Structures are given as structure tokens and as C-alpha cells.
Amino acid sequence: MIKITLPDGAIKEVDSGTSAMDVALSISEGLARNVLSAKVNGEVWDASRPITEDSTLSLLTWNDEEGKATMWHSSAHLMAEALEFLYPGVKLAIGPPIENGFYYDIDFMDYTFSENDLKKVEDKMKELAKQKLVFERKEVSKADALAYFTEKEDPYKLELINELEDGTITMYTQGNFTDLCRGPHMPHTGPIKAIKLLSVAGAYWRGDEKNKQLTRIYGITFPKAKELTEYLERLEAAKQRDHRKLGKELELFTFSQKVGAGLPLWLPKGTALRERLINFLKKAQDDSGYDQVCTPHIGHKDLYVTSGHYEKYGADSFQPIKTPNEDEEFLLKPMNCPHHCEIYASSPKSYKDLPVRYAEFGTVYRYEMSGELHGLTRVRGFTQDDAHIFCMENQVEEEFEKVIDIVKYVLKSLDFQDYTAQISLRDKDNRDKYIGTDENWEKAEQAIINTTKRAGLNTVIEYGEAAFYGPKLDFMVKDAIGRSWQLGTIQVDYTLPERFELEYTGADNQKHRPIMIHRAPFGSMERFVAVLIEHCAGKFPLWLTPTQVAILPLSEKYNDYCQNLSKSLKNYDIRALVDDRNEKIGKKIRDTELEKTPYMLIIGEKEAGDNVLAVRKQGEGDLGSFTLEEFAKKIQQEVEEQIKY
């Protein structure tokens, strides 16, 4: 007899060799039907695998992440079976579960496979799933595994087996399909009720571009058709708030083939919004003791050799610009820090001057591989809301905290509630890729950990994600539909002051080296606006939105009255536009609703006569009558509420 401890602490005494499924059956048949796999002593197992020693056991169903992964992994095998049936002789590489579904990498040999063929595979999978094919686990020797896949002529599996240790190899079979697999798998294919193959893409064998490119098929399965429908609806909703689509519709930005890939062009409305964001941050920075500086878009190659960026990024950067006569080399600036270091160095500094904080909305250029470009989130020219703080050792933590405060203020004002601070430290093993001394790294890493703890941030530590010159704190922001983006960043740097030989004179009349903090609360204007658009689905906070109020005259008779109204609102710093088109009021309201303008004023005979405003709120409807003063006050209050410290 062995003892099985269940999650609620209950202990069951059962015969050795009892499976998780047996335990489930002893609890209830309904539960047993839903079991996909089981966690035995912390390891995910097949529900049917015999347990032979005292163990903790939790049964995994569709409601557990591991349960989902089990079903998706099994679905990948099911797809492989369907593919082998429809395309005999295809070579299979790997097929794991992923965050949303699964994929399988396939070498289609001489077959051609396109998106149009997905349906056919999907149908075959459905047919197979209905047969409730049982997944059988088998431990095999390395020799047997090699023999099986040699016979099958599958080079990918053979390569994988050769790297495995004898005695640890397992195979799984369902129906007519056998695969090398660590498992676990669900008991049988029955619970796979809804199947959708989503896309076909290329992927290199083992992720290495020198290897052969295989065909990757992505899919997802569910135990209920309704869940699939809901999933597809969520995908559709995400598409609807894609910043590339909304950016076009709301006339915020565009791209031009002639200007070049990855070089965004900001349209008037987008620029106005961007300027508003910039002024908002400038004010916060002004209040926090920052000084604005301004530096050129190019810098001498030597500047970047000194900073170390040339060595690190030279090949990835744009090519140097050569002067015609002197043959000097300049680079488009990939970052602002070296310029700011030279500003610091332009005059002697005393400890009494520190900290100095140089801020610049600096446009930088970086060469991104053409395939990496993506809307406004990954571009080749972008503007950082950059600043560099030069301070003394004993000021680092306080400065760091102040920066965290600004970032928190920015995120709050734009209604980002849900974010994580990711502390990026050095790779634990491979330390060659970082510049600077171990001692300085230790100090900087500790400073970040301490301050984030004190600021009460929700943090996660990532090793190996640090910049090459120092550790950093990145703000990972979740948008409204749960996707995570890296926006603001704060980085401690002991290295650049060293390389630029920056100094200050201490109270002891000795020269000391300042410490540098890089920071950008938005990250870049481009990425921030992109994420903001997706976060609010184009319905910007009132303080930021391009047009706050649309004035809709009921007929052309009231156009002049409305123009005057617009001017009056301007005196209250309210941005209003008059829709003076020759259209009916229903049409004007509909168009304004679709443009997501927050407020509408409907002006006809009654309003013009009584000197009142009929107010309508976007998405909500009629709010009733207001006087101009009442309305202006309402708007101003709402704006102040949003950008309060």
C-alpha cells in the first residue's frame, strides 16, 4: 500500500500501481471524465501512469494551466497523425504546447502546403478525435528508439534521440501514430471537441537560421465549441484595437514607402497628441528639477567608440556618414547618452551641483532588421523621452526613487492600472558580454532591488536581461486585453562616466566619479502612443484626446452660433470642433460616436434661444442641459482629476 496526499490534505491509502485516473474514479465519475493529466510530486504525469510510491497528487483538468498544456500537446500529436495520413512521408520535427494552443514543425518534403490546406487537416483531426484514440506511453531503449526512427527515415527525431540519455526515452502512440515524446498526454482524444488551425509559418529547425526552414502549423483546441468561438472573438477584438488600424482611422500617423520602412510620419492629430504628452512630462520633470538640453542628430564616430556603443552595436547600426574632404565619420545617433555625457563634461562640477538632470526628447535611429519592424512599436527612427541623471553614490537610491515616482505618475495619468516592474540583472553564468567591474555591478543591482522594494512595486527579476553597461528596471505594462509591453525604463550606469572620465570635486577637494542614471518613463513616444492606443482602444483620456468636444449644429442656421461657442470653449482651454456639414443630426452624432470624440453639444433653436448646451457623452448618450460655465467646469474637473499627482 502507498499513501496519496491530495491537495486538500486528505490522504488515501491505495495499492502500489494505482493511477491518478483510478484515484479520480474513486472520487467521482464526473471528475474522472474531466481529468487530462495529474501532478505527481510536482511533476506532470499521464493520468494513467501507475504510481508506485507515497506521493502528493493533484488532478489536472482544463481549468489548470498544466491541464490545458496537456490537451494542447496531445492535440499537436493528433495533428501530426492527421498530417501523416494526408501527406504520407512528411518528416516531423517538434510539436509543443504554447501559451495559446500548440504548433508542430513539419518538413513537407516535396509537398506544398498552404493556408488553404488547413481546413482539410482540421477535418481529419476532428474525425480522429471522435474515435477517442487512447494515448499509450512506452519506455524504450535508445537503440530501439533509433531503430524505429531510422526505419521511418526521420532525421529530426534521430538528431533529438542522439542527444538523449539511454533509459530516459519514452514514446507515445495514439491510433496509427507514434512519436518520440516526454509526455504527458491526456487519456484519450475524446475531450478535444473544437479544433482550429490558425496559421502556417516558416520556422528554422532548432531556431537556427543556418538550418533548414520547416513549415510550422499553429492550432488551438478546446473541450467546448463555445470556448473556441469566444477565443476567436477575443482575437477579433484584439484586431479591432490594433494601433496600426486605429492610427490610420483616427489620422494619428502614417508610413510612406518613399520615406522608408520603419520611419513613422506623425499626422497633425497625432502630433498634437504627442505634443500634449511631451508637455505633460516636461512639466512633471520641470517640477522635479530637470534641465532640458538639446543635442544634434548625428555624432562623431569617436563619441561612440568612447561610449562603447560602436563596438557593441556598430554592425547593427546605420552606416557612417563620411564628410567629403576630411573623411571624418559620423553616425546617426542611436542613443542620447554620449551627447549628454559631453554636456556634463563641458564645465567642472562640484558636489554642490549634483545631482544634475539633463532631459531631452531626443530622436534616435537604430537599424532594425526589416522583418522586425512593426507599426509604431518597433521602428527605425523614434523619439525617446530621455534624461540622464548624474549623481553621487549616496544619492543613487533617492534619485532612483524619484524617477520611479514620475513613472508611476505617468502610468496613473494614462490609466494603466496593471503593470509589473521587471528587474533585469546580469546573466548568472555568461558575464563576458557586460562591461564594467563586478563590484560596481553588485552595487547597482542592489540599489535597484532596494528601491523597488521600498516603492512597493510589483516586481519580477529576470537574469540575463540587463543592458551591457548596467542593470535596469523596466516597466512592463499590460494593455486592456492582457498583452504585456515594455514601456518605461530606468537604468543605473557606472560605466559611461568611467569611459567619458566624468568627474566632480567632492567636499574633500578630491576628484570623484559620478554615477549616471538613464531613464525614460514613456520609453519612446512611438511605442508609448502605440500601446496607449491599444490600451484605450482609441478612446483617449479626456486631457489627451485630439478633439474633446464636437459641436453639432442642428441645421446650417446655427453654424455661426456654434463657431462662437467653439471660441468660448477655447477660452476655457477646451478643444472643440464644429461639424458644420449639411447633414442631419443623426448622421453627425453617428460619425462623432465612431470618431470617439468624448463629448458632443447638440445646438438648435432651443439651445441658441435659451443660451444652454444639450450635452451628449460618447458611448453613453444624452446628459441633459448645461450652461456654458457648468459644462466648462465639468470638463476642467474631469481633466484635472486625470492628471493629478
Add this chain to the structure above:
RNA sequence: GCUGAUGUAGCUCAGGGGUAGAGCACUUGCUUGGUAAGUAAGAGGUCACGGGUUCAAUUCCCGUCAUUAGCUCCA
């Protein structure tokens, strides 16, 4: 960069070896309205760019540029 898909009016898209079409937007006329689409007419295109095949190419082929999905999830 690699692989696939895509590129037709300002936007969203249909079409197809014999020099192009819809809806919305735009212009003009009628209409002057009460909280999500009034009505009629009109204008608008080197079918991304360059080459090839053909009597004829926007359509087929090749190349370039751009957009897009994936190449990060590891039996």
C-alpha cells in the same frame, strides 16, 4: 535578413490576358432637420515599381520596394 501571404480610388475591399468596379469618404444640387447612416448627380485609378512572355499584361513569369504572419515558446 529568411520563409509564406499581400499590394487595385483617400479608406475597406471585389474583379480579372482585350487599358477597371462596389460601399464609405470627397464635390455639387435638393432638403434645414432634435440624439447612431436623408436624397440625387458628379469627380476621383500608370491596378506599388522595374523587367520578361504575348498581337495585347493591371491580370502570367522574374526582380525590387513596401505591408503582414512566423522565425522567442524546444522531444
